[in-house]
Amino acid sequence: MQNPYGQEQSRKAHLPHLQKRIYPGMVDQSFDSVQASSADKYYVQDGQRQQQQPHGYNNMYPDTSQTQSQQSIDQRANIGGAAVGQQQNQANQKIQGEQMPRPIKLLNAFNYRSGVADRFPTKSNNTPPSAGIPFLQIDEGQVGPKFMRATAVNTPQEADFSKQSSIPLGFIVQPLAETTSVEYANQVPELPLIDYGEEGPFRCYRCKAYVNPNMTFLDGGNKASCNLCQYINEVPVNYQSQLNEFGQRRDKLQRPELQYGAYEFKAPNSYINNPISNPVYVFVIDVSQFSQPIGFFHQIVQSIKMTLDYIQNAENAKICFITYDINIHFYNLPQDPNGEPNILWVGDIVDPFIPFPKEKLMLRVVEDRVKIDIFLDKLINMHNLESKKYQSPFLCTGAAISAAKQLIQMEGKFFSIHRLLGGRILVFASNICTTGFGSVNARDDPKAYNTDKEKTLLSPANDTYIKLSQECVNSRICVDLIYALKANTPIDITTVAPIATFTGGDLLYYNNFDINKHGEKLHYDIFRILTRTQGTEVAIKARVSTGLTVTEYFGGFGVKDQADFELSAIDSDKSIGFLIRSDDKLNEDAIAHVQFAIMYSTQFSERRIRVFNYCLPVAKSLNAYYKAADCETLSEFMVKKEIARAMSKGAKVTRENIINNLVNLLYVYRQKCAAQTSPSQLVLPDNLKLLPLYTLSALKSPVISTFINFSQALRMLPGCKIDEKIVSIYRLLKMPPSQMPYFFYPRVYKITDLGQPVRIFILMTIQDSTLGQYAEGQEVMQKPLLCIASMEKLGTQDAYLIDNSEYIYLYIGNNVDDNFIYNVIQSFLILNYQAFGYSNFSDLKFNGVTTFVPYEGSDASTTLWNFIEQIRYEKIGVAYAPLRLIYGGDTTNEKEFVETCLVEDSMDINKEFPYTDFLCMLHKLIRNKTQS
Ligand SMILES: [Zn+2]
Structure with missing residues (x-):
């Protein structure tokens, strides 16, 4: 038996999913000291994270929202399209790759602050931060984006806005998502738990919605108007409370279900059909x-x-x-x-x-x-x-x-x-x-x-x-x-x-x-x-305001077009999408309410009901609805919704649907929302300018990529490929939202620069010391700027780390400087060859050179290791990503790597689609539609 990852052999902590590492200067909170309590099991509690500044959120989208109020959306829309239009006019001129929309700028802006997590107050009605960067959700009476994300933060006023724009109104929910302790007032990483004994929580008599912060209490507190169906309920005597001068219940601050957007009730015995199992x-x-x-x-x-x-x-x-x-x-x-x-x-x-x-x-x-x-x-x-x-x-x-x-x-x-x-x-x-x-x-x-x-x-x-x-x-x-x-x-x-x-x-x-x-x-x-956290005997139901209807749910289980459904189990990695249809025109000042409820049994044999509440103000125009769309969630939603049907519809139709939806979305925007467009320009709404790139990444997934036609298949696929297609369908369907940004656009760090003196800064001077995953004074590496995910852009004289969340690749170019190899790579590999899956150091070959000078390990190689650990640590709720080693000249390894990681490149078989070509194809399809 060679190199099993058993207790003795593994060089890593036993709890990789924590991705917990003690950095110099960090308060040591070893896992052993916290594992006794179930509540703490996955997280590290930190007494220093008690200060909260709910309104200290720094918007991390300076190039989007800050300009929105000042610049007309049409002007901005053309910024993203200029490059493509240019190419159409001047066929010989290559598109300037740097001008195409990419998420790199936003990520670099975040990385520059090295781990200082932003705060997202959930009632801000802003598009939430990307699921791929650390942030804190401050629950202000609306569920946070770690649990539930909307495709658009507004609901369409006209019933057909959604159909017209091809922007479905829907949600991606990760009901048991892992969070950090600072997000809750009680400083534990669990939602408030409320026990109303045998009576159970107060619910609307008509629609059965659970009591929530948006119910209006009337008549001195004796009555409650349901925010979902408007029914006026009698409040049970023992749940009544007097109202203050603002019409608010006086006990509001004592009752989490009247304050927060996310909470749990203990289920009364009458809700329990079966004895609850121990694991x-x-x-x-x-x-x-x-x-x-x-x-x-x-x-x-x-x-x-x-x-x-x-x-x-x-x-x-x-x-x-x-x-x-x-x-x-x-x-x-x-x-x-x-x-x-x-x-x-x-x-x-x-x-x-x-x-x-x-x-x-x-x-x-x-x-x-x-x-x-x-x-x-x-x-x-x-x-x-x-x-x-x-x-x-x-x-x-x-x-x-x-x-x-x-x-x-x-x-x-x-x-x-x-x-x-x-x-x-x-x-x-x-x-x-x-x-x-x-x-x-x-x-x-x-x-x-x-x-x-x-x-x-x-x-x-x-x-x-x-x-x-x-x-x-x-x-x-x-x-x-x-x-x-x-x-x-x-x-x-x-x-x-x-x-x-x-x-x-x-x-x-x-x-x-x-x-x-x-x-x-x-x-x-x-x-x-x-x-990981699991729930069993799961029942799920989403309720929505009058005038809206939940039409389907989709997820790892496929598609369910019923009002509610059951599963044997759910865990912290699983997400569920649901689609909402708008039936009527809404009032201008209306607010649409959505309540997602999941009943499940915990691993500690408790039956619970988890409730999430979300409010959507009305988008009064089609243009406003476009502006309210959340690019990342929308991309995820549109792809998963179609993929969930791939088994019954086939890959071809799935692919066509995904492209047609995207083309229609951009076409209608161009026709109805953008002004003064030249036919030679591809017009992308500013907030959705990454939508084509994210869609392209999904189209390269084995299940729907077209590059496999018969003759190609024979050349490249000696064995069975249909199995891989099915696996890729489920892999995508079950991918947690926190992993999707890496799937859409992997992070490419040039590490050749890391060999220089360690760039660390200490965060003690920052006034707001609540830093999410990091403690004040902790040393963190300042990340190098992210690179474009394309082989063409990777220099042969440099080395890179490429993180697609499933794996972290160490890519070493053909012509990397000898000093760098000696000082960094060589000692790094000597120390860490097992982490790459080599059982003997002598198995490791480097550009034909097999003899390494034994080296104790330099500061620079330690820096590199710390950097890798930091990347892992920052990802909460994502499975551990092992390391892979790739050499510039190694064609066999590189192939897999190109296909899975460098999403801007063409697939190597028939050169379909590099990112530039894909934008040109979209432009052409939109023009065809305009002319027809
Ligand atoms: Zn109701």
Whole structure:
């Protein structure tokens, strides 16, 4: 076994998702000191962050909003388009790349302040800060953007503004998003929790909205007018309060639900249908001849073993291990931890059963810990390939999932014959399921790509796993599928995926699995699944003002066009979109209200209702509606909404819809909102000038990119590609909003300059010492200016760090200066080669030179490491990003890198689309529309 990321081998902290690092001068708040309390588990509490200046928000969009009042939108609109128009007129003249809209300027403005988080007062009615930079949401009675973001901060007054402009009115919600402690008055990173006992919270009798800061209390406090449906409610006697001279309830400051936009209620018993489960995890692990040689099996066992210390509510959590190849194996552990486990092979894989009473299979994480550790060590030996007499090439993954489901259902029946308790099943597989229940056949047809026939490939071959997923949802069971495969092994993931996606689980897929390259990522992915905040038995409903209607929800589960829906589970990484239709014309001074409510059970067996409130003033004109749009959220919404339908509509239609929406949005703006436009100019609304770039990034996602036509597919794709398409659909759908900005435009830092004396400044002189993730006086690196994400712009004499949030790439140009290599890169690599997935330093080759002079490590290489750690630390709520090493001349590595990172470049196959060409294509399509 080579280089597993176990306890001994890993050079990093055990809690990478915290991305917690103690910088020189920082107050040491080690994780151990805070982990005892569940509330603190994911966060670092900081006593120094108590000062709050709710109105100290610095607008970080100087080039947008500051000019808005002074300059007409038409004048500004043309700024972004001038370059493209020029190119149309002068065909030989290249577009000046620097003039095209990019998010770099805003990010540099933020980076310049090195980690000083802005404050966003939620009632400001400004477009919120990007989800990709640290900021503090100050809840002023409206939910903050870390939980809920609108495509536009105003609602259209005319019902058809939304349709006309192609700007859908909708929200992206991340209900269990992680936040920092300073965002709440009570200084803990949890929402205020309110308990009204058996009576439950006060709700509108007509629309069932929960009491919130926007309800108006009347008649001396005896009555309340609902802000959503206007119904005048009688206030229950024990919830009444006198009103002050401003008509406000006198107890307002004592009641979080009358003050804040986001809060939680304890659910009364009458809301609880089923007994609430303690956490149950069943690990279903592939021990076949495929799984072992690639190091997958060994890594899984190691990672589970070291993660068990960190799972939430471990005292009450139960786990069970099932392994499988052509049979399913169950383990009954003896009382004596050192005794031999009793293994039962179940050969009936068509209709599998549980061979032991369930209480013999389930283990208590804390109480049985010694037993578990000894067993896991033995498990590796038990399934040692060399000791196995017979190796079957078949794998019964479906049957193993079905058995795990039965086991959890039995666990529920222990309490009551009719009641179900739920749990989470983590399924690890290294090949296609070829035998027994749920077996599938590899299918792919490159000829169908980008045609109407493709949707057949994107639809499941049969409904076995859809039915199984429904049974799981009914039993509150959530399933994660984790695949590690040899290069392009077809597994018909289209058919199998619903068991994970429909139940609220994760679908993880490592193609061409290499333990050195992917072991670290696999480890942290398992860690994240087992340690993040989760909710089970989830019910979701969004309520909106009269005149508006919620028409659909979309997310990792696909599309749901109903008023409310249920999921087995939700976690802090998952987001949900919902679309609102405007039915009537609204009054000029009206305010549209939206209330999102999610009922769920915590891992500590409490049933809760989380409530988010959002107000949207009315946009009185189409132009005002355009101005109210939030580019980042709108891009995310438009892409995810279409992608969620890709399975039923096919990639071609999805792609066309995305482009048509964008063209129509820009066309109508040009026709109705912009003045004096020359046909030679591409007109982009100033606040939406990044929309084409973000759309382009999405179009390069494997699922909808057109570059895969048949002949290209044959050249570049020796194996199955449809699996990757499906994986990319779900990857995008489940991507948390905080990761989207990196997907839209990765951050490229030139690090050649970092070799100079460390540029650190101490933030002690800043008056407002509440700095978000950083404490006063803490040293932080000043980041170098961001570069354009294009290979053309990367100098061969420089080195770069490229962060797309999934990975951080260290890119070293061909002709980097020798001194830099000696002083920085070489010592950095010597110290950190394991972080790049190399088990031996001698494996690391540098531009043909394999011999390094051993070097103890320079200040400059320490600086580089600190910088990487700082980038990781600043991202809250994003999974740990491992490092990758890329050399300038290395074509194989570079290909993957170009495709995933440098979003301004063309794909390397047929040169479609560099950013410049894409803008020209949009311009042409808009002109065609104008002329037709
Ligand atoms: Zn109501």
